[in-house]
Amino acid sequence: MSAPLDAPPSVEAVVLWLALLAPPLLGLAAWRLPPRRMLPVLLVGTPLPLATLWLLHRVSVGGGLEGAWSLAGLRLHWHLDGLAGLLLLLTQLLLLASAAYAVGHRRAAAVPERTFALFWPLLGGLAAALGLIWVAADLLTLYAALELMGLTAVGMMLLPGTGEALLAGMRYLLYALVGSLAWLLGVALLLGATGRLDLAGLAAASEPGAVTGIAMALLAAGLLLKAAIFPLHGWLVPVHASAWTPVSALHGALVVKASFFILMQLWQRLVPEAVAAAWLLGLLGSLAVLWGGLQACRASALKQVVAWSTVGQLGYLMLAFPLLAGTSAAVATLAWQATWLQLAGHALAKAAMFMAAGNLVLADGVSRLTDLAGACRQLPLALMTFGIAAVTLMGLPPSAGFTAKWLLLQAAILAGQWPWVVVLVVGTLLTATYVFRVFRCAFVEASPRHEVRPLPAGMDLVALLLALAALGLGLGAEWPLALLREEGMP
């Protein structure tokens, strides 16, 4: 985007855009020169989260940043507040982790280097798309970023090239495209009604009514499909089960949540008072929790369990809608914090869990749960990582999942919305059921030993660090949440 700027950009803006645009460039560079070790990847990538940290510090001191580009008569807006900054930081950390993991994965899974080289530009594209989504403040940028994210994600899913992966990727592609068209239709209606594309202007110009409502309904349906919320989650599990581990990790952790993020942004700005519809979303979320949990309990392969768990966990996020719609400020603040904490905790934990599961599968050479017997002896670290990540997913202390669940419960109880309390309780128990099902299989002692392939130590380490981060976020939640609280809600 080499467009003339309105005003000389601030240092912060420059840093932000550098941080956003660096990954694709790095990705392209890595395509030509694929990294063979983890350390260079980490070294090259580390400045990005550091830059974001600095930006966050600036934001917390001086309030949100915003700005606009002009491009052929179009004005494209962006803004960076606490939430966007935190999500950006989370994204960069996860990308870095999966990039590092991917190096090890390639080596351990013996993927041909040429095949794998494609991973890097796609990763860079995904990083740029996610970053754009967090900071975008108009629908056009959002649309472009969403599509970029969807296409790069599909591309990454297809990389293994197996029949399953192709099939699942095809399904993902079709549904992602249709979902974006539904979203585009909603955008069209909004644009027609208000003539604005920037979020702030849209919020100011739109008035609650049939048009906004229908537009939001169509748009939401599209985004729900992309976010794999029950009952539109059908494409998610096959995709996760067949993709490479770093890809599934990124996808489960971030990609589906980007759609949720957009939906939340629009919903809060345009139809914050649509209580009934918000309850429907909450209901869908609840069903997702139940359905995902039950399916995970019955799944037979390890990665499937993890994938189904994503379906279930995404449901928790949806509970934010009823808790934010038409409730008191106290409830809304609680629910707002809970949602983003849950998102962050789940992102870290899910990535860690996918990586741990990937390590188990890769090292053990089996994918079925029942074949895991003895894993606790042979692969203690991977299993431990899996366990720590599972603690967050179950929402047991001292994890981020726990703190988020505490906030959600508090919000639900304060608002008197008891059904969500039941959902949270049942969801936790279901999660515990499938998580410990894995452990029950792994703890079996009387089993034939099979050969364990040694994995690069970094793979376990990356996963463990992510899981520990999710755990530490539980008690260390005050810093990010304070940023969120200062910022307030849109």
Place this chain on the structure above:
Amino acid sequence: MSGALLLLATLGTSLVAAVVIFLLPERAFRARTGINLGAALVKLSLVAWMVWGLSHGREYVIEFPVLEGLAFVLRADDLGIMFAGLSSLLWLLTTIYAIGYLEDSPNRKRFFGFFGLCVASTLGISLAGNLFTFLVFYELLTLSTYPLVVHRGTSKALAAGKVYLRFTLTAGMGLMVGMVILHVLAGDIRFGEREILAELGPERRPLLVGLFWVLIAGFGVKAALVPLHGWLPRAMVAPAPVSALLHAVAVVKAGAFGIVRLVYDVYGIELSAELGLLYGLVVVASVTILFGSLRALAQQELKPRLAYSTVSQVSYIVLGIGLFGPLGTIAALSHLLHQGLMKITLFFCAGNYAEELGIHRIDELDGAGRRMPLTSLAFTVGALGMIGLPPVVGFLSKWYLGTGAIQAGMPWVIIVLVASSLLNAAYFLPVLGRLWFRPGPDHGVGAWPEERRLGRLETHGWLLVPAVATALFSLMAGMLAGMPFSPLEWATRVVNAEYLP
């Protein structure tokens, strides 16, 4: 060392030990043993330091906010340090025991790692300064004990682990919901801020009663109150040190300690009495006491019998809480320690019999007193204490419970106590009779199921020493109950300082 640092160091000792153990390779037997014992000793001395400090009026608090209006609080008060002292003392002994017990068995690294985590959680429970912090460690305890329960990896162990989780996780959820409701109602209640709930309006009273029972149910699962006790006898499949820890310190005590905290430090004893909650507690405890004893009587194997005995004995604590009055409170608090000492002795001994002679059933114990005199002596001390005979500590608890019941105007509790004593006698005396007075393989009658001759003494020294030590402790704590820093004295101090109504 500042107060906060001391607290963190105490908590961190076992945590760091656990992490280091996880990092060590499986073969590093010596290093692991050294770390285990070193950490246990360091922790014990740190706790002793805090006991000394507390008795000199020092304060030990550390806190930081986790959420808006919700803090993570660690605070050593008299009551907490009592439990901390128990857990660190018994951790040391159990560690010694476990080192001997698990010699040459697989997965020791995992075992000791989670063992350390388990103790760290127990310590966290004892030092928690509000319900939130308590819950954090309470759930952590559930998680860290699971690998210990299923340690053997047999299908029976895994099934027991499943049942264990079903009970404890469900209870944990109930607890969490109850705590959140309480939080919504009254904000962040630090332990000891009893006036917050007491000052709520009368229209909140029914809600408070309901919440109380929800929370009691949550704690009651770990404390194995009937009918929430189902997991405990099944968890017997775990290795002996785990059973010992589970029954004596960690899990059941955590539940009982939670009830203590809830009644004394959150609701306040007066409010609980006003709301009529204590009578219900007494009834629940009485039913549990009798039910546990009756079930124990029906068991043919040693460990299940001990397990049901735990069900019965832990409820003494609850019973003491329910007896609104200083004596009942003293009974509850001191029994927290007393039961730990006695029960851990019994489990150590049961483990010794199983390890050395392969004995699991009671009728295989004939004449074991001659073969393993010190173990049998320790077992005898524990059993007599459970029956409530002086000078073992069990008598003190029973005495204070009985007199407390009279003071509380519930003389029928004495019937429960005496009936429980008789039942205890009925299931322990035959065991003792078999140990000492029946001719067995050492008298030339029959043979041991699986004799192993683990050491030059009657069994492995690492196994023998802890059992004898805890037996001695429970004997001394009873005989020297009038000495300063004895459990009874400390409980009296707690009551005098904080809970006298």
Place this chain on the structure above:
Amino acid sequence: MSLSGELLAAGLLVVLAASCLLDRYLPRACLAFIAFALLMALAWWRLGAPWLALAEAVMGALLTGMALFHGLGRPGSRSPLPPRDHEGRPRHQAPVRWLAALIWLALAGMAVWGVPGSGEVAASAEVARRPLLVAGLAIMALGLWAFAHHHHLLRRLLAFNVLGSGVFLLLAGLAGPVVEVQGLILVGLMVALVGSVLGAALLRRLHALDGRVTLETGPETTP
């Protein structure tokens, strides 16, 4: 631009879209789609968006068409797709799909009728765009129905492309050919193209792997 011309164009668009979506003979359907895309380009031209028209002609008609025919496979090439779609769907589900598409249509229609007059859209242009709006709605509903109805992956790709075009028409019809709309449509076109290319390539691979032309797996595929 006369209204009747617009009406004619709109009607032609709908007819082409329908023939593209309903034809079981795939090469013909693809050809219909190319014609449809060219007509779309014409429509853009007439709306006063020449760049968009160019983009539509190049990306929508030419490149997408090529991609589709690549997906179909030349008769001489290795493992071409059967030119006719034999996939059937159980009859009893058809009403549900119709109903869903109609509700969708109704919703969009309600919203569309609610939109004009509220914003900055010029009144003169409004009338001229009305047929486009109707056509866009119809094409969108048709596309959505077809996407839900068809199993054959190529037909689903076609349906998706038609659906996209419908949405673009609606977009232009609602807000006029303003720069924002052009931007959105341009992005949409690019995405559609990439999606079609990717989809067609995938279809080839899948067909080459195990001869499948649908997503269905297992015994539930064709009851």
Place this chain on the structure above:
Amino acid sequence: MSDALLALAMPTALLWPLLLMLRVPLMAALADRGRPAALIDGLWCTAPLPALALALGVEEGALALDWWLFGGHWALDGTRNALLAVTALLWLLAGGYARGYLAGELDKAVAGDGGAEARLTRFALLWPLTLSGNLLLLVAEDIASFYLGFAVMTFAGYGLVVHSGTPDARTGGQAYLVMAVLGEGLILAGLLWGAGSAGTTTLGGLREGMGEAPGGAWMGLLLWLGFGVKAGVVGLHLWLPLAHPVAPTPASAVLSGAMIKAGLFGWLATLPLGEPAATEAFTWLGRAMLVAGLAAAIGAALYGVCQRHPKAVLAYSSVSQMGMITALVAMGLVAPALWPALSMAVVLFAAHHGLTKGALFLGVGIGEHPPRLPGWLLWTLLALPALSLTGALASGLAAKWAFKTVLYDGGYKVVVTWLSLAAVGTTALMARTLWCQWQADRQARQDGLEPLLSPMPLAWLATLLAALTLPWWLGDELVDQGWPPLAELPGLLWPLALGLAGSVATWGVARWRPLRVTRRLPPGDLWWLLVGGWQRLRVWAQGSLDRLGSVQGAWVAWWVARERDAIEALDGMTRGEGWLRRHAAVLMMGVAAGLALLMLFGTAGIGPA
């Protein structure tokens, strides 16, 4: 005696037996394998010596130990001294006797009999332990120590009862233990209740508090029955005739002579005897005790004469004698004014019975292994304590005279008459004992005599001597009634005459036509009924438990089946996933429609806002 000395002497007296006990395993460990040490040596026998010295050397004294349990409080006074002296003396002599009695076991052990060695070790360990319990309970003034002593004595005593390990011993031990546990329970209940309402930890406080407490009589009843188990109150005496015959003779002697008296001491220490302030209910308790005591005194005599084992006869005699003492103690509640004088008589009676019964029991052993004494001398010596017990001689006469005068002075002639009737029974019992011993002696003399200078006869003789001379050495205040004038003798001796006459008559009848009744009246009377009832109860309980188990099994099976069904249903549901996957597009339209409808029409809000 100075406090400091007392503070040293009292723990010494209690700890000495324990030290000797600890010496046993040390000796056993030091001894060579296969050459068992002589565990029961002279030093071992000295266990009660410090206590005896304490009892005889100290008049009054108290010792407070703050660190001990709830605060230890040990004391010595008149009653305690007397009982302590008699107890210690009896334990001392019986210990000496045991040296000889167990010499046979030692020989067997040396010969390589592992069982004998184990039994010997056990005996050597438990004897001093039981002793220390017995001593502790006598000096304890705080409830905890008292209960501790009582419990130690009771449970360690079990080991002495089952010493021989035969099935009979097992049965006797079982009866002993069951009744003891029951008694402990009752005592604990009474103590807790009493101490709880009085808010005290000492026996004195308990006694005073109980007299006035509401429900005090019920506490009294619990304590009476609880201690009554040990003291052989009728109905609770079942263990006595079962345990005594099977226990080794020295153990029987201390059981019957010393440990039974612990029950009596329990009454004296806890019941508000002679308290004028005690409530009316206590009078009723006293009456019940009186009736029970007299019933025991007479009933046990009637049942006892039908026994064949001399020790069983003696056990019933103990029940009978303790019944008489119960009746006397009861008078302390019925007529509090009499108690100061009566208490002396009770203690004297108890002391007399303790030593005399000890001598009699030891005599049974002597009859089985007769020393080289002329027959007439031996039989005179054996008959002397019997006569004393009937109240015709020495300490017996003094004791009888003591309570008779007090009761006469108080105007309770009826009680005296009943007691005299009991004395008739005692005479019959003694005659029966001697007869049984005569039978055994004839058998034994054929097997050979043993030398006089072995510990057994010496200990027996010493006991005899101590028993007969009791009034002269025990203490002046206890025998302040002095000796009866000659004119009163017929009044005191007629029961003896009557009893003798009856015995001779019965003997004559029995010679003419053997009485079968002895076969049908086994020792332990009601015990066998209880055992029968217990068996039936167990069968019933087992049956119902089995039924319960099957119900539970069905319940569990039902739940397992439901779980399986649920999982099947779940699997069915999860197949719905395929449907969801295929119809995602339609579902998206549905979701959009639902959302839109709610947006349009549901703005009023379904959910609570």
